Every structure is written in C-alpha cells, then in structure tokens.
Amino acid sequence: MPVFESFNADRAADIIAAHAGREGASLPILHALQHAFGCVPSDAVPLVAKALNLSRAEVHGIVTFYHEFRRTPPGKHVLQLCRAEACQALGADRLAEAVRTRLGVDWHGTTEDGDVTLEPVFCLGLCSVGPAALLDGTPLARLNADKIVTALESAA
Amino acid sequence: MTRVFIARDAAALALGADAVAAALAPHATVVRTGSRGMHWLEPLVEVETPAGRIAYGPVDVADVPGLLAAGMLTGGAHALCLGVTEAIPFLARQTRLTFARCGVVDPLSLDDYRAHGGFIGLQKAIEAGAAATIDTVLKSGLRGRGGAGFPTGIKWKTTADAEGDRKYIVCNADEGDSGTFADRMLMEGDPFSLIEGMAIAGLSTGATKGYVYTRSEYPHAIATFDAALAVARAAGMLGPDVFGSGQTFDIEQRVGAGAYVCGEETALLESLEGKRGQVRAKPPLPAHKGLFGCPTVVNNVITLATVPCILRDGPEAYQAIGMGRSRGTMPIQLAGNVRFGGLFEAGFGVSLGDLVNDIGGGTLSGRPVRAVQVGGPLGAYFPPFLFDTPFDYEAFAARDGLIGHGGIVVFDDTVDLAKQARFAMEFCAAESCGKCTPCRIGSTRGMETMDKITAGTAVAANTALLRDLCHTMKFGSLCALGGFIPYPVLSALDHFPEDFRP
Ligand SMILES: Cc1cc2nc3c(=O)[nH]c(=O)nc-3n(C[C@H](O)[C@H](O)[C@H](O)COP(=O)(O)O)c2cc1C
Ligand code: SF4
Ligand code: FES
Numbered sequence: 133m134p135v136f137e138s139f140n141a142d143r144a145a146d147i148i149a150a151h152a153g154r155e156g157a158s159l160p161i162l163h164a165l166q167h168a169f170g171c172v173p174s175d176a177v178p179l180v181a182k183a184l185n186l187s188r189a190e191v192h193g194i195v196t197f198y199h200e201f202r203r204t205p206p207g208k209h210v211l212q213l214c215r216a217e218a219c220q221a222l223g224a225d226r227l228a229e230a231v232r233t234r235l236g237v238d239w240h241g242t243t244e245d246g247d248v249t250l251e252p253v254f255c256l257g258l259c260s261v262g263p264a265a266l267l268d269g270t271p272l273a274r275l276n277a278d279k280i281v282t283a284l285e286s287a288a
Numbered sequence: 289m290t291r292v293f294i295a296r297d298a299a300a301l302a303l304g305a306d307a308v309a310a311a312l313a314p315h316a317t318v319v320r321t322g323s324r325g326m327h328w329l330e331p332l333v334e335v336e337t338p339a340g341r342i343a344y345g346p347v348d349v350a351d352v353p354g355l356l357a358a359g360m361l362t363g364g365a366h367a368l369c370l371g372v373t374e375a376i377p378f379l380a381r382q383t384r385l386t387f388a389r390c391g392v393v394d395p396l397s398l399d400d401y402r403a404h405g406g407f408i409g410l411q412k413a414i415e416a417g418a419a420a421t422i423d424t425v426l427k428s429g430l431r432g433r434g435g436a437g438f439p440t441g442i443k444w445k446t447t448a449d450a451e452g453d454r455k456y457i458v459c460n461a462d463e464g465d466s467g468t469f470a471d472r473m474l475m476e477g478d479p480f481s482l483i484e485g486m487a488i489a490g491l492s493t494g495a496t497k498g499y500v501y502t503r504s505e506y507p508h509a510i511a512t513f514d515a516a517l518a519v520a521r522a523a524g525m526l527g528p529d530v531f532g533s534g535q536t537f538d539i540e541q542r543v544g545a546g547a548y549v550c551g552e553e554t555a556l557l558e559s560l561e562g563k564r565g566q567v568r569a570k571p572p573l574p575a576h577k578g579l580f581g582c583p584t585v586v587n588n589v590i591t592l593a594t595v596p597c598i599l600r601d602g603p604e605a606y607q608a609i610g611m612g613r614s615r616g617t618m619p620i621q622l623a624g625n626v627r628f629g630g631l632f633e634a635g636f637g638v639s640l641g642d643l644v645n646d647i648g649g650g651t652l653s654g655r656p657v658r659a660v661q662v663g664g665p666l667g668a669y670f671p672p673f674l675f676d677t678p679f680d681y682e683a684f685a686a687r688d689g690l691i692g693h694g695g696i697v698v699f700d701d702t703v704d705l706a707k708q709a710r711f712a713m714e715f716c717a718a719e720s721c722g723k724c725t726p727c728r729i730g731s732t733r734g735m736e737t738m739d740k741i742t743a744g745t746a747v748a749a750n751t752a753l754l755r756d757l758c759h760t761m762k763f764g765s766l767c768a769l770g771g772f773i774p775y776p777v778l779s780a781l782d783h784f785p786e787d788f789r790p
Contacts, residue, residue, distance in 0.1 A: 155580070156542075158562035163504075163543060184562070197564040198545035200504055212505075216466035217661055218697045220711070221624030222652070254548065254715070256505050257469035259697065260327040260622060260629030261299050269507045273302035 136170035136205050143168065144176045152183045158194055162201055170205030206249035207242040209287055211280070212266040215252045218259030227263050228252075230277040248284060290361045292316045293334040293341065295391065297323035297476050298508040299469070305331040307349040316361055322477015324391035325631030326378050334373050337363040343373040378628060378647065383609060383617050386594045387470075387633045390477035396515055398523055401480045407531070409596030413488045414533045421492040422448060425595060427603035429615030433470075434460055434551075434588030435663070435692045435768075437614075437681045440595075443585055446575035448493040450583035455495035457486050458560065458579060458586045461502040461509070462544055462551035465664025467623040467695030471589035473631060475502070475509040478593070479516035480525075483539060485592035487530055488599060489585055490537035498539040499579070500589075501556050504546055513541055548665075548719040552767050553586040555721055566721045567767045588693070590619060611637035614680045622648045624660075624697035634679075641675030644698055655700035659784065661708075663692025665715050666772035668779035669705060688779060690772070705784035710738040712776040716769060726761045727770025733757055734777065744790030751781070751788065 137143065147168055151160045161180055165172050172195050181191045195201045213228055235243050235250060242249040258264035261273035267283050294300070294309045300323050308331045309318050316335075324332060332345035333355075342363040344355060351368060358366040370376055384390075393400035401407070413421040426441025447455060459482065463471040475482060486498045502510050517539055520526045530537045542560060544550050550559045554568035557579050578584020594616070598606045606616045614636035620643060622629050627649035644650070644660055651657055659669045668689035670677065677683050684691045699708075713734035720727045734757050740750045758774035765771040781788060 156560050156562035159542065159545060159559065163545070194562070194564055198547050200544075200546035217665060217708070217711070218467045218624040218695075220708075221697055221699045221703070253505055253546075254719075255464065255466045255468075256298075257463060257472035257509075258299055258302055259467045259469060259624065259695070260626070260631075261302060261330070262624070264302065266505070266507070271298045271302035271508070273299065 137168050139169055139173040139175055141175065141179065144173070144179055148176075148179055148183045158184060158186075158191070162195060162198075166201060171202035174203065207246045209248045209268055209284065210251060211248055211284070212251045212253040212256070214254070214256050214258070214262065214264045216255040216259075218255070219262035219264055222262045224263040227275060227277060231280055234277060234281065247288070289315075289317045291319055291336040292361070293319050293321050293336070294331060295323040295477075296320040296395075296508075297330075297473060298506075299323055299327045300330040300332070301508070303330045303346065304349060308333060308347050308352065311349050311352040315356060319394055321393060322390040322395055323473055323630075324373065324379060325387065325473065326376065326628070327630040328628050329370070333360075335361055335363055339363065339372065341373045343370040343376065344368045345370060378630070378632070381647070382633050383635050384633050385597050385606070385617050386481070386590055387474065387478070387619055387631065388597070389481065390473060393478065395477050395479055395512055396519055398480070398519060401478075405600060406480055406596070407484060407525075409599030410484050410488055410531055412599050413491060414531060418448060418492040418494070421488060421599065424599060424603045428598045428606040429603075429610070429613070430591065430594060430598060430606065431614070431681070432588055433590035433594070433618070433693065435690070440587065440591055443575055443587070444489060444493055446573065447495070447583045447585045450576050452583040454497075454580075454582045455493055456579045456582055456584040457489045457493070457495045457498040458553075458557065458574075458584055459486060459498065459500040459589055459592055460551060460553060460556060460586055461500050461506075461589045462556060463503060463506070463589070463693065464548040464551045465666075465693050465695050467661065467664060467697035468621050468693045469623075470619040470621055470631060470694060472506050472509045474589055474593050475506070475513045479513050480520065481593040481596055482513070482589055483516060483520050483525065485595040486539055487526065487537050488595050489587065489592060491530065491533060491535050493583075493585055495583075495585065496536045496538070498537065499560055500539060500541045501544060501550070501560060502541055503544045510541065510543060517541065548715075549721045549767075549769055552769065555767075556586065557584065564721075566723050569766065590693075609635040611635075611678060611680050612682055614682070618679065618691070618694050620679065621695045622698070623695055625651045625653055625700050626698040627652050636680050637678045639675060640670060640677045640679065640696070641672070643679065643696060644675065648696070648698060651698060651700040653700045653702075655702065657698060658701040658703050659699045659705060659708075661697045661699070661776065662695070663690040664695055665712060666690070666768060666775060667692050667695075668775040669708065669783065670779070671783040674783075689775060705780040705787040706738065706742050709777045709780040710735060710742070712773055713738055716773040720769060724764070724766040724770065726764035727766070727773075730757055730761045730770065731773065734761075734773075741788055742790075747788070747790060754781070
C-alpha cells in the first residue's frame with residue numbers, strides 16, 4: 133500500500149532539483165512529485181515552472197494533458213480497471229458496472245471511507261487474460277466482481 | 289537441485305506465478321524467465337530433464353503437492369503434464385526469431401543471453417561498419433513493427449546521412465493498442481535484445497544516446513528494463529566504449545503518462561522533450577529534425593529487437609521468410625475472447641482464419657466468432673467471411689484494414705458492433721491531441737451521431753452523416769489517430785449493418 137507525504141515546499145523543491153538538469157525534465161519531475169505526494173499538488177506547479185523556466189500556464193498545460201497526473205491524492209488503494217477492446221470482448225463493461233455499483237463510486241472517484249480509488253485504464257498488455265486490472269501496481273487477470281472484492285479485501 | 293522455470297511476465301504474475309514459484313522453491317532451483325507466450329497455460333512450470341524441458345500447466349499453487357508427489361521434478365506423469373515444451377503444437381508451429389529467447393532465459397542474465405546467441409549481431413555490426421550494417425538491415429526487408437510498416441533500413445540511412453553533431457535513437461515502447469503485448473513481453477522476457485538492437489542502431493547512424501519511452505501502464509516492463517540497463521552498463525555493453533568499438537552509446541528509459549497519442553512518433557518526441565504530447569506536422573521528418581531538433585531514429589521495440597538476429601544470421605535468412613513485401617516474422621498477439629490467447633510468432637502470410645480458429649482455438653466462451661478487430665483501436669473489424677485474408681500489410685490494406693502492431697482481438701456473437709463503433713469515436717475524442725479539427729471536433733460529433741443512430745433517430749440520414757464525417761476525418765486529419773478511426777467505424781457499419789438498425 134502506497135503511503136504519501138503531505139505537501140511540503142522544501143521537499144518538493146528537492147525533488148524538482150534532483151531532476152531539473154535532465155533533458156526534457158518535466159515528465160520525470162511530475163512523476164517524482166506524484167510518487168511522493170500521490171498527485172501533482174497545485175502548489176508545486178509554480179515551483180516546477182520556475183525550475184524549468186516555463187510559465188505556470190505551460191506547466192499547468194502539461195499536467196492536464198496527461199491522464200495519469202492527479203490533482204488530488206488517491207485513496208489508500210488504486211484500482212486501475214481496463215476498459216479497452218480486448219477486455220470488452222470478455223465483458224469488461226458489465227464488470228465495470230458491477231464494480232462501480234459495489235464500491236459506490238464513478239470513474240476517478242474514491243470510496244467514502246477513502247479506501248479505494250477507481251481509475252479507468254486503456255489496456256495493460258494483459259489482453260490475452262482479460263478482464264484485467266492493476267491493484268496498487270499488482271496485475272490481476274480473468275477478473276469478475278467477486279475476485280475484485282476478494283483482492284481488495286486482502287489488500288486492506 | 290533440479291532447475292524449474294516459471295515466468296515473471298506480468299500475465300503469469302496476474303495468474304498466480306509468484307505463489308507457485310514460492311511453493312516450489314524449497315524443492316527445486318527456481319529460475320524466473322519471460323513467458324513462452326502460451327498465456328492460457330500460465331502459470332506454466334517447466335522442469336529441466338535429460339529429455340529437455342517438460343512443461344506442466346496451468347499450475348495452481350494447490351496443485352504443487354500433487355505434482356511433486358507425481359514426480360514432476362523428474363518429468364513424471366500428471367494430468368497437467370504437457371510433455372516437452374518445444375513440442376507443444378502452439379510453440380512447434382512458430383518461427384521464433386525475435387522471441388527465440390523469451391521464456392527460455394533468465395532475462396537479466398548476460399551469460400544466458402550470450403549462451404543463446406546474444407551479442408553476435410552487435411559484434412558483426414562493429415566488424416562490418418556502419419554502411420554495411422545499414423545495408424544488411426535494408427536487404428533483410430525489415431519494416432517497422434509499430435504499425436506503419438516503413439522500411440527500417442531507409443529510416444536508418446536517412447538519419448545516418450543527416451547532418452548533426454548529436455543524434456538520437458528513440459525506442460517507441462508506448463504500446464497503446466488494445467490486444468497487443470509483444471513489446472511488454474519482450475522487455476520483460478529478453479530486454480538485452482532491445483539493448484543490443486538499439487546499440488546497433490546507434491553505432492550505424494552515429495547516434496550516441498538512446499531513449500526508450502515506455503508507457504506507465506507497464507510497471508513490470510519498466511522495472512525489468514531498468515535493471516537490464518544497469519547490468520549492461522556494468523558489463524561495458526553501454527557507455528563510452530560499447531563492446532570495445534571505441535564508440536559511445538548509452539540508453540535511458542523514460543515513462544509516459546497515460547496518453548495514447550504519445551505512441552505517435554512526433555507526439556512521443558514532444559513528450560520526451562517535456563511538453564504536451566501534441567503531434568507535429570511533417571516534414572521535417574524525425575530522421576532530419578527529431579528529438580530536440582536533432583536527427584532521430586524512432587523505431588518500435590520489436591523492430592529494434594529483431595535487428596540483432598538479422599545481423600547474426602544474415603539478411604537472406606530473414607528475407608526468405610514471409611509473403612509479398614512483408615518479409616520475416618511477425619509476433620502476432622491473440623487476445624480478447626479467445627481460447628488459446630498469447631503470442632504466436634510466424635512468417636507473414638498465415639490466414640486470419642487459421643490464426644483465430646485453428647491456432648487461437650476460437651472463442652473462450654465457446655460461442656461462435658462474430659468479429660475480430662485487427663491492429664488495435666484504429667484497426668478494422670473483420671467478419672468471418674474475410675478470414676481468408678493473409679497476415680500481410682498489403683493484403684489487409686486491400687480490405688480496408690491494417691495489421692498495425694499485430695494484435696487480434698476476438699469477439700463472440702454477443703458483440704454489438706454499433707457499440708464498438710461508438711467506442712472508437714469515444715476513444716478518439718478522449719485521446720485526440722487537439723491539434724486538428726477533423727479529429728478533435730469530428731470524434732465528438734461522431735459519438736453524438738452514433739447515439740442518434742442507436743436511438744433510432746433519422747437512421748438513414750444520420751448514417752449518411754456518419755459516413756461523411758468519416759470521410760472528412762480520414763482525409764483531413766494530421767495523424768493516423770483521427771485518420772484511421774474511420775476503419776473500425778466503417779468496417780462495423782459495412783460488415784455488420786444489422787447492428788445499426790433500431
Ligand atoms: C495514434 C498513434 C499511436 C501510435 N502508437 C504506437 C505505439 O504505441 N507504438 C509504436 O511503436 N508505434 C506507434 N505508432 C506508430 C509510430 O508513429 C511510428 O510509426 C513508429 O513508432 C515507428 O517505428 P517503426 O518504424 O519501428 O514501426 C502510433 C501511431 C499513431 C498515429
Ligand atoms: S488527428 Fe487527432 S491526434 Fe492526430 S494530430 Fe489531429 S487532433 Fe492530434
Ligand atoms: S485490453 Fe485490457 S489489458 Fe489489453
């Protein structure tokens with residue numbers, strides 16, 4: 133289970149400085165920030181802009197272009213459920229409906245107890261063993277709603 | 289202790305390979321490999337015996353005591369025993385060149401890599417020199433495996449001839465197409481072949497730095513490839529004097545952030561430069577002005593990982609396989625509702641029907657096959673009456689389809705092609721980079737029009753509108769995201785019109 137730090141400008145500055153010298157540094161920086169804080173905090177945007185000599189608007193534009201970057205931290209667990217064609221062929225749409233109903237969340241939502249965030253994903257390269265998902269980075273295959281519930285319980 | 293081999297490929301892990309490996313660890317030396325690509329048999333356990341590797345699968349952790357009692361460690365009989373791995377028909381029928389080592393070796397062992405024919409291609413490339421190496425790649429007939437099928441040798445020669453004091457090799461490991469996982473399997477199962485291929489590309493074009501752009505949805509591939517880079521660097525395979533050539537080449541892996549369009553080569557370059565992943569207008573070609581304005585080769589993982597065996601075995605051997613202008617082998621990925629899902633590497637020319645029904649065994653559900661989508665979200669839906677189409681770039685194009693990165697997604701007769709067509713438009717709308725109007729606006733209009741059709745509103749007029757819209761997108765889009773989305777939509781409409789009636 134990932135544990136995230138709360139935002140701290142000094143810590144963010146250190147993270148940014150560790151990557152700022154790399155070619156095309158913005159994605160590595162944003163990934164590192166999200167790794168530490170669970171998201172790209174809006175307070176970090178001006179720091180990134182300054183370090184890379186970009187405008188805030190430009191950094192904001194980069195953060196929002198990529199589906200992966202979050203603006204708020206996720207719940208304790210992140211379930212990335214595949215919605216792409218090969219998983220659709222094995223009932224991923226129905227599965228997604230069932231999971232959303234059971235968890236009581238929509239896509240990108242977090243359960244009320246803060247336990248699980250549900251993210252859609254378009255292919256995990258597990259298309260021969262679908263429906264597939266990643267739970268906190270662990271691959272799951274041949275899924276049905278019960279298996280997902282069991283996996284979430286054992287992750288708790 | 290007897291050696292047993294169990295995959296550490298993400299598909300095997302998803303099916304419980306770690307638990308099986310842990311249960312066998314007290315009884316045998318467990319070697320973790322890539323996957324053989326027979327995913328319906330994972331977790332597959334192979335036991336080293338004097339008669340060769342004997343396979344058991346699919347093995348559940350609960351089967352382990354019974355298997356041990358049956359004498360599995362000496363190849364004993366058991367209901368799960370599949371005999372000698374290489375004699376399993378699914379494997380025996382393949383021509384494994386790019387994937388020859390995948391599933392066989394420890395992916396991070398340089399000794400294994402060398403013992404199985406690794407680094408001979410690079411050695412030959414260094415001896416032959418840059419021009420002769422590029423000539424070999426040209427003569428092999430190798431075309432890019434990322435989708436467009438552009439001749440690799442020509443791309444390399446253009447980059448080699450371009451002026452620039454700095455050049456790059458960029459490997460496209462964004463593998464966003466649903467139904468594809470060849471890049472993932474190779475990076476998890478035989479990463480040194482990609483490193484060797486990139487080093488050959490670097491030495492022959494004069495590039496000193498390589499980037500691998502891997503999608504973030506592949507955490508296992510990312511970890512294995514980073515570990516392989518560290519091993520290669522420590523052994524002097526990368527760095528200031530690659531393999532004693534006196535030339536510099538190093539590789540860095542970068543991770544994407546969930547944007548499908550970043551698989552398009554110029555959007556990928558923008559993303560590597562740290563920007564929004566927006567497609568660039570061509571010209572200039574990346575070979576002339578690519579990453580940071582420098583001459584750049586952009587190639588798919590499979591393209592690059594195939595180069596070492598071409599150099600090793602000679603271009604004639606590779607060029608002798610295949611059909612028409614599609615030379616060599618293609619790792620074909622069988623996915624979706626398919627009984628024998630996995631990776632099947634074969635020379636071009638196998639018919640789609642053989643792949644789906646014979647090799648793939650039809651659907652997993654046991655119901656009739658109704659449609660297959662070939663080539664990812666931008667690929668056409670094929671009905672069974674077109675299953676005589678041979679797996680070949682030109683044959684698929686002639687039937688308004690594409691082979692793309694070689695993924696085949698099988699659907700049974702419960703599929704609703706109108707829903708699939710709508711999904712294509714929805715996907716395009718979500719993933720459009722926004723640079724051009726036909727794609728940015730057209731995909732949303734397409735979604736709305738599809739909704740009207742399925743709701744039964746002015747069906748004939750809206751179907752005509754949808755076709756018109758597809759025409760505009762096909763001819764007015766800057767890149768193949770907007771330009772090819774008409775393939776799944778129109779193929780669904782043309783081959784399955786009954787699904788579009790109210
Ligand atoms: C929307 C879009 C997505 C693409 N995604 C990929 C991809 O994930 N991997 C890939 O290798 N090529 C992808 N391509 C093709 C690349 O633009 C490019 O042709 C390829 O990387 C060149 O390498 P190759 O010649 O070795 O095939 C994509 C193209 C488009 C238009
Ligand atoms: S077709 Fe779509 S993805 Fe391609 S350049 Fe135009 S807007 Fe961007
Ligand atoms: S389509 Fe779901 S893993 Fe590829």
